[in-house]
Amino acid sequence: MTIDYFLEREKMVKEQIVVRGIRNEKIIAAMKKIPRHLFVPDKWQVQAYADRPLPIEMQQTISQPYIVALMTESLRLGPTDKVLEIGTGSGYQTAVLAEICNSVYTVELLPELMESATELLGRLGYRNIVAKIDDGTLGWPEHQLYDAIIVTAGAPHLPQPLLAQLADGGRLVIPVGNSLSQSLKKIVRRPDGFWEDQLLQCQFVPLRGQHGWQQ
Ligand code: SAH
Numbered sequence: 001m002t003i004d005y006f007l008e009r010e011k012m013v014k015e016q017i018v019v020r021g022i023r024n025e026k027i028i029a030a031m032k033k034i035p036r037h038l039f040v041p042d043k044w045q046v047q048a049y050a051d052r053p054l055p056i057e058m059q060q061t062i063s064q065p066y067i068v069a070l071m072t073e074s075l076r077l078g079p080t081d082k083v084l085e086i087g088t089g090s091g092y093q094t095a096v097l098a099e100i101c102n103s104v105y106t107v108e109l110l111p112e113l114m115e116s117a118t119e120l121l122g123r124l125g126y127r128n129i130v131a132k133i134d135d136g137t138l139g140w141p142e143h144q145l146y147d148a149i150i151v152t153a154g155a156p157h158l159p160q161p162l163l164a165q166l167a168d169g170g171r172l173v174i175p176v177g178n179s180l181s182q183s184l185k186k187i188v189r190r191p192d193g194f195w196e197d198q199l200l201q202c203q204f205v206p207l208r209g210q211h212g213w214q215q
Helices: 005-018 025-034 043-047 065-074 092-100 111-123 161-163
Strands: 084-087 103-108 129-133 146-151 168-178 183-192 194-200
Touching: 005 025, 005 065, 025 146, 043 146, 065 168, 065 183, 065 194, 084 168, 092 103, 092 111, 103 111, 103 146, 111 129, 129 183, 146 161
Parallel strands: 084 103, 084 146, 103 129, 146 168
Antiparallel strands: 168 183, 183 194
């Protein structure tokens, strides 16, 4: 049986994204366009457009499509924005960001994942993504300040370097909590301090590193 991935994507966007209230046209267009099935291991390809996260290599996961859409929408991205992503993983969220804004900086701890993600993103033609293998809880100081920062792994607390690298008016979206459940938070930097909103409860793989889980 061959799968019509174009139809699968149309259905995913209609039944998982739009019905749940995501209205941003650029996000919708990006998710209709990006071949999500190429970002998952072969044996999971038939499930690539299902309403759930899926396993990728190295015991990590590719986020559920709706969570990708919600986090991206919460970043309130403009076309000239510079965005930092922590936790490249499969590279799917990276591609969504690259469709929407000028420059995407992405950091991944595990070389094996970064290698396949950058290979695929290059093959798909993305030229506005800069990637490095490192501990993303330290941010990427050389390219600060960022208009938006997205963390796609669960943190025990807000990593201080990420707050410091946020531009005035900048948005940080990050799951914070314990290993079983986190609250997806949106932080906005204003002249008078950091403002925090809770979006929903979620479950991400752990954010490792110096300002993450230590083991
Ligand atoms: N957005 C990705 C999510 C991958 S899962 C996707 O949808 O495919 C989270 C990723 O965060 C994993 O790849 C994990 O290796 C990575 N990660 C965990 N701690 C990290 C850290 N300190 N710095 C960078 N990446 C980290």
